[in-house]
Amino acid sequence: MSYAYLFKYIIIGDTGVGKSCLLLQFTDKRFQPVHDLTIGVEFGARMITIDGKQIKLQIWDTAGQEAFRSITRSYYRGAAGALLVYDITRRETFNHLTTWLEDARQHSNSNMVIMLIGNKSDLDSRREVKKEEGEAFAREHGLVFMETSARTAANVEEAFINTAKEIYEKIQEGVFDINNEANGIKIGQQATPTNPALPGAGGAGGAVNSGCC
Amino acid sequence: MPIGSIIKKASNFILGDERCHEKIDIAYEDNEILFCKNNVCIHPPTVARQESDILHYPGYLTCTTKTFIDQYNSAKRPTLLLTWIPNTSLCKCNSTTNEGDPLSSLHHGTLPTNGHFSPTAQVAVPAPKVADEQAEHEIGEENAAEMQELKNELQPLLGGQTASIGDLTALLKKNPITSVNITISNPQIENSNISQSYNCIIPTSSPDNEGGHSSAIARANQPAQQINSDGSVSDENNPNWMTPELLAFKHNLVFPESANATPTVRRKAVIRGRRFSVDLSQMRSLRLFFNDDKCTSGQLVIASRESQYKILHFHYGGLDHLAQVLHQWHCFLHNITLAPGQEKMNLPYRHFMVCRPEVKQSEMHPDEGNVKRITTNFFYGTLLNEKGQIDDDLLLRKCVFFGGLEKSLRKTVWPFILKCYSFSSTFEDRAVLMDIKRQEYDEITRKRLYSMSPEQQAQFWRTVQCVVEKDVVRTDRTNPFFCGEDNPNTEMMKNILLNFAVYNTSISYSQGMSDLLAPVLCEVQNESETFWCFVGLMQRAFFVCTPTDNDVDHNLSYLRELIRLMLPRFYEHLQRHNEAMELLFCHRWLLLCFKREFTEAVVIRMWEACWSNYLTDYFHLFLCLAIIAVYADDVIAQNLRADEMLLHFSSLAMYMDGQLILRKARGLLYQYRQLPKIPCTLSGLCKRCGPGMWDSEHRPALECVGHTDNEKCSLGID
Numbered sequence: 056m057s058y059a060y061l062f063k064y065i066i067i068g069d070t071g072v073g074k075s076c077l078l079l080q081f082t083d084k085r086f087q088p089v090h091d092l093t094i095g096v097e098f099g100a101r102m103i104t105i106d107g108k109q110i111k112l113q114i115w116d117t118a119g120q121e122a123f124r125s126i127t128r129s130y131y132r133g134a135a136g137a138l139l140v141y142d143i144t145r146r147e148t149f150n151h152l153t154t155w156l157e158d159a160r161q162h163s164n165s166n167m168v169i170m171l172i173g174n175k176s177d178l179d180s181r182r183e184v185k186k187e188e189g190e191a192f193a194r195e196h197g198l199v200f201m202e203t204s205a206r207t208a209a210n211v212e213e214a215f216i217n218t219a220k221e222i223y224e225k226i227q228e229g230v231f232d233i234n235n236e237a238n239g240i241k242i243g244q245q246a247t248p249t250n251p252a253l254p255g256a257g258g259a260g261g262a263v264n265s266g267c268c
Numbered sequence: 269m270p271i272g273s274i275i276k277k278a279s280n281f282i283l284g285d286e287r288c289h290e291k292i293d294i295a296y297e298d299n300e301i302l303f304c305k306n307n308v309c310i311h312p313p314t315v316a317r318q319e320s321d322i323l324h325y326p327g328y329l330t331c332t333t334k335t336f337i338d339q340y341n342s343a344k345r346p347t348l349l350l351t352w353i354p355n356t357s358l359c360k361c362n363s364t365t366n367e368g369d370p371l372s373s374l375h376h377g378t379l380p381t382n383g384h385f386s387p388t389a390q391v392a393v394p395a396p397k398v399a400d401e402q403a404e405h406e407i408g409e410e411n412a413a414e415m416q417e418l419k420n421e422l423q424p425l426l427g428g429q430t431a432s433i434g435d436l437t438a439l440l441k442k443n444p445i446t447s448v449n450i451t452i453s454n455p456q457i458e459n460s461n462i463s464q465s466y467n468c469i470i471p472t473s474s475p476d477n478e479g480g481h482s483s484a485i486a487r488a489n490q491p492a493q494q495i496n497s498d499g500s501v502s503d504e505n506n507p508n509w510m511t512p513e514l515l516a517f518k519h520n521l522v523f524p525e526s527a528n529a530t531p532t533v534r535r536k537a538v539i540r541g542r543r544f545s546v547d548l549s550q551m552r553s554l555r556l557f558f559n560d561d562k563c564t565s566g567q568l569v570i571a572s573r574e575s576q577y578k579i580l581h582f583h584y585g586g587l588d589h590l591a592q593v594l595h596q597w598h599c600f601l602h603n604i605t606l607a608p609g610q611e612k613m614n615l616p617y618r619h620f621m622v623c624r625p626e627v628k629q630s631e632m633h634p635d636e637g638n639v640k641r642i643t644t645n646f647f648y649g650t651l652l653n654e655k656g657q658i659d660d661d662l663l664l665r666k667c668v669f670f671g672g673l674e675k676s677l678r679k680t681v682w683p684f685i686l687k688c689y690s691f692s693s694t695f696e697d698r699a700v701l702m703d704i705k706r707q708e709y710d711e712i713t714r715k716r717l718y719s720m721s722p723e724q725q726a727q728f729w730r731t732v733q734c735v736v737e738k739d740v741v742r743t744d745r746t747n748p749f750f751c752g753e754d755n756p757n758t759e760m761m762k763n764i765l766l767n768f769a770v771y772n773t774s775i776s777y778s779q780g781m782s783d784l785l786a787p788v789l790c791e792v793q794n795e796s797e798t799f800w801c802f803v804g805l806m807q808r809a810f811f812v813c814t815p816t817d818n819d820v821d822h823n824l825s826y827l828r829e830l831i832r833l834m835l836p837r838f839y840e841h842l843q844r845h846n847e848a849m850e851l852l853f854c855h856r857w858l859l860l861c862f863k864r865e866f867t868e869a870v871v872i873r874m875w876e877a878c879w880s881n882y883l884t885d886y887f888h889l890f891l892c893l894a895i896i897a898v899y900a901d902d903v904i905a906q907n908l909r910a911d912e913m914l915l916h917f918s919s920l921a922m923y924m925d926g927q928l929i930l931r932k933a934r935g936l937l938y939q940y941r942q943l944p945k946i947p948c949t950l951s952g953l954c955k956r957c958g959p960g961m962w963d964s965e966h967r968p969a970l971e972c973v974g975h976t977d978n979e980k981c982s983l984g985i986d
Contacts, residue, residue: 063911070779071738092742094780094864095856098915120735120779126820129852133911147730 058102058111062222063239064215065130067155068140069148070119073174076205077140078116081215086206093118096130103216105223109243112219131162135231135239136218140172141189143202144181149173149188156196164238166230168221170199172214177204296333296346296600303331303593308352308568309581310544327354329580331593336547347549348597350570352580357543544578546570553902556591559925564588569923577919627898633934639670647677656695658684662961664691669882670934672873678791685879686788686804688797702797709767709796716770732769732777736762743782747868749790761789764799768806775806780859787863787872823858824851827889829949831896834936838896841904848910853917854892861888862926865895870926877930883937883966884954890940894933899924945969 066074075093080086082099099114117130131137139155141148152171159169173189186202193200199217203210225231226240233240296302308329329352336347548554551570558566564585570578582590642651642664651664658664665685673681683689688705689698720728740762744750750757764785769777785802792798828849832839842848856864861878863871878887899920903913940946941954948970959965 070735089745090742091745091864092739092779092782094783094860096914096918098918118779126850126852126855129847129850129910132847 057109058243059108060223060226060233060243061111061113061241062135062219063133064112064114064136064138064218065134066114066116066138066140067130067159068119068138068172069142069145069151069155072119072140072142072145072148073205074119074138074140075116077138077172077174077203077211077214078114080205080208080211082114084208086208088206095126101215103219105216105220108223110219110223111243112215114215127158128162131159133237133239134163134167135222136168136170137163138170138172138214138218139198140174141184142175143173143184143186143189144175144178146183149184149192152192166225166238168199168218168225170201170214170218171196173200173202174205176202176209177207296597298333298335300333301330302333302348302597303329303590305329305582305586305590307355307584308586309583310352310579311581324581324583325354325356327352328358331548331590334547336549345549346601347547348594350546350548352544354543546572546578554594555923556587556594557923557925558587567923571919579923627928627932627935631935631939632931633670633938635666635670636931636934639667641671642667642673642677642681644674644677647674647681656698657693658691661691665880665882668876668880669887672876678872679793682788682792682879683797683801685876685881686801687807688800688804705800706796709799712767712771713763716767728769733766735779736765736769736777736782739779739782740765744786744790747786747790750786757789760795760798761785764789764795764802767799768802771803772806781806783860783863787868787875820855820858823886823889824854826886826950826953827851827854827892829947830889830893830940830953833943833947833950834893834940835897835900837904838900841900841907844907845909848913850910852910853914857892857895858888862891865921866924866926866929867922870930873930874926877934881957883941883957885957886953887933887937889953890933890937891929893936894929895924897936898929898932941966941968943968945971947971947973949973 066078068074070092075090075097076086076088078097078099079090082101093116095118097116099116100111101114102109102111104110115130115134117127137159139152139159141152143149156169159167171189171193173184173186189202190200192198199221201210201214201217203214205211222231222240226233231238231240233242306328307326309324309326311323311325329350332349332351334347334349335344337344548570551572553571555569555571556566557569558564560566564587565582566587568580568582568587568590570580640646646667651658651660651667653659661684664681668681668685684691689701693701716728740758743758743761750761761782765777765781768775768781784805785798788801788805789798792801828842828851831842842851861871862874865871866874874888874891878891880887884890895917899917902908903916906912908916946953946968951970954966
């Protein structure tokens with residue numbers, strides 16, 4: 056239950072592209088086609104292991120059509136990673152990517168790792184956006200790209216974990232100042248074995264240290 | 269563990285009140301059962317159900333001490349192990365019931381044990397006043413009564429199976445702890461002051477308190493319908509299909525099978541039959557929600573560090589006793605000496621944070637409890653005159669504000685309070701008006717379908733229709749009224765939203781509106797009438813806010829001022845943290861008027877209270893204030909940052925006691941209206957609701973404070 060790092064992620068993109076479904080597939084390994092529309096923000100969390108280190112991903116799932124702009128800004132603040140999602144069966148969700156990207160770049164820190172996700176790859180017969188177009192957009196804007204399906208779980212695991220890997224590499228390279236929580240990274244709680252009477256004191260950290268840096 | 273020690277332990281608790289100013293001299297032994305309770309339920313989530321369909325899976329809960337040895341540095345620390353075993357496996361598996369200490373034998377292997385520990389080397393308490401044999405004798409005498417009690421307890425839980433007294437006797441013989449526990453877990457606390465330290469709660473099994481004991485039994489014999497089946501407070505007749513379990517299920521908050529299991533366990537697996545066992549010191553929080561006035565029943569909500577939850581329902585008391593055990597354990601770990609009234613200074617360690625929301629009599633609105641819910645008889649017999657007019661709309665609004673409406677009246681009364689019809693309209697007026705409004709509505713439909721240019725049509729489709737179409741099928745799907753494919757009611761919802769966007773182009777459509785419309789449509793049902801109710805709903809004066817920047821900003825600035833004025837401690841907390849003043853955690857509360865925070869039955873009560881426009885136009889802000897007042901102690905104690913606050917309050921969604929929040933909010937409104945002076949920034953808060961039956965308005969003196977330098981003082985403007 057202990058972790059070396061906690062990364063804050065956000066999932067953004069037009070309404071109905073499958074943001075909540077991607078989250079549910081990643082945290083819960085299930086697909087729920089019928090769910091309530093996301094209002095405000097909902098949370099998901101999952102532990103992953105990179106380089107032998109336990110990393111907790113805290114994922115903020117946001118509303119696709121957030122009417123209240125000043126709230127949107129708060130979502131971006133302090134995010135280490137973002138999944139920018141569009142729906143390969145709806146061209147307009149791809150067309151809006153530029154706006155989303157501008158928003159993200161404007162309101163978040165410059166080191167935030169953004170991964171472009173073309174979702175619903177299982178619906179290939181209804182495809183409106185070619186895979187090459189997604190790749191081109193990603194190349195042009197310096198993003199990592201992947202097509203996923205929340206329904207079949209294809210690439211979902213990889214999308215979240217690859218983003219985490221990239222953040223982890225940035226930490227190793229010293230790009231992220233991990234002591235500044237505005238970067239969306241928190242160091243896991245330290246173990247305090249000197250005071251065994253405190254419940255939870257050892258549990259939070261256990262053997263996990265605060266990483267190598 | 270021998271029965272004698274349990275009684276000794278129980279006696280310690282019983283006699284605790286006499287020594288509550290002293291050090292709690294309890295030495296815990298390893299593998300000691302500190303608490304056990306039978307028939308603690310879990311309610312597995314299902315997708316759609318009525319209140320009556322809630323499934324109870326009763327089980328046996330124990331809380332046992334353990335020595336945890338850190339596998340890395342061999343550090344030892346005491347901890348508590350909480351285990352819930354379903355009754356089904358208790359009955360089936362003999363090995364769990366045939367030994368003196370059956371439960372702890374089960375625990376072997378889950379955690380490393382290392383015999384005894386006694387970190388503080390204290391001497392155990394002097395012999396309690398109740399001799400073991402005396403207590404045992406007492407239990408023997410009461411076996412018959414207890415058996416009946418147990419039978420009563422088990423009957424509703426076992427459903428179809430009728431347990432014979434013989435079965436119960438066998439069960440009792442196998443597991444003596446059960447019978448003891450019933451005695452100690454029915455404390456009579458009516459006569460004791462609940463707000464005192466937990467140590468001061470006096471259980472009834474004290475031998476010199478026979479009257480109390482019989483009253484406890486009498487209470488246990490009361491019919492079960494008194495207990496709300498999902499443990500929450502809800503209006504009768506109201507579907508309560510949104511339960512905490514369902515929410516937890518939907519939001520990925522269900523607990524894994526054990527603390528060490530990966531949190532990605534498939535949730536499809538049936539939860540009912542699973543044993544649940546966790547090391548409490550590894551949990552993020554433990555919360556106890558009391559939902560009866562006596563503070564004995566309620567829910568224990570355990571949250572892991574992964575924000576996953578397990579909810580254990582105590583329908584038959586005992587939760588207060590668990591609170592006491594946890595509190596004493598906490599005091600033991602931290603060497604805390606408790607004096608009466610001192611407990612506030614020693615905030616419980618957050619793992620054992622005990623949340624006992626209550627509203628004191630003195631904090632309530634003086635009219636609280638005096639105004640009854642509006643019944644069909646009262647409405648047609650008293651409020652409505654022979655011509656169909658409502659002469660005394662103030663009385664109607666007051667009754668709606670305090671007591672609410674009988675469910676069957678919603679269809680009739682909502683159109684009045686949502687300004688679809690005026691209070692003075694007669695039956696005939698309304699018949700005529702309804703016809704006119706229907707024609708007007710049809711006209712809007714026609715306009716939308718046939719009189720837009722192709723460009724307008726394309727624009728409308730892109731900006732409104734495609735979003736609405738996506739949203740209506742994602743709104744209240746668990747409500748039977750809207751479930752299933754191609755549901756005509758969903759189609760109706762879509763039409764109303766599209767027509768509204770055409771009718772009011774400046775507000776148009778934004779996400780969240782479908783959530784507000786759904787419950788109204790579900791009650792009013794007629795499409796045109798629902799539309800006009802929705803029009804009333806979307807006018808800020810009668811509801812919370814349209815989801816636009818201006819409205820949300822306006823409400824948030826009022827709320828900030830109210831917090832500053834009424835909850836200064838929380839305001840200080842907000843000042844200490846960056847961006848906390850944005851009140852991110854209130855966003856959804858305001859936008860959906862608490863729809864995702866409480867179960868549907870109580871949300872409807874809140875909406876009606878807001879719509880009644882009684883004493884204020886901003887009752888929703890007092891509801892926000894009440895939630896903070898009741899549930900933000902943890903936030904201050906743990907010094908939570910802005911995003912952690914958002915997490916905290918989202919995790920409370922569907923666990924909060926809505927009826928209590930309503931009472932508290934009415935009390936806060938009363939307090940507010942008694943203030944001799946208010947800041948000018950709040951001058952508009954109680955304006956539009958009017959003077960009521962008085963000749964003058966509610967008008968406290970205004971102070972020119974609270975607004976920033978670049979804002980204009982609203983004095984004289986509003």
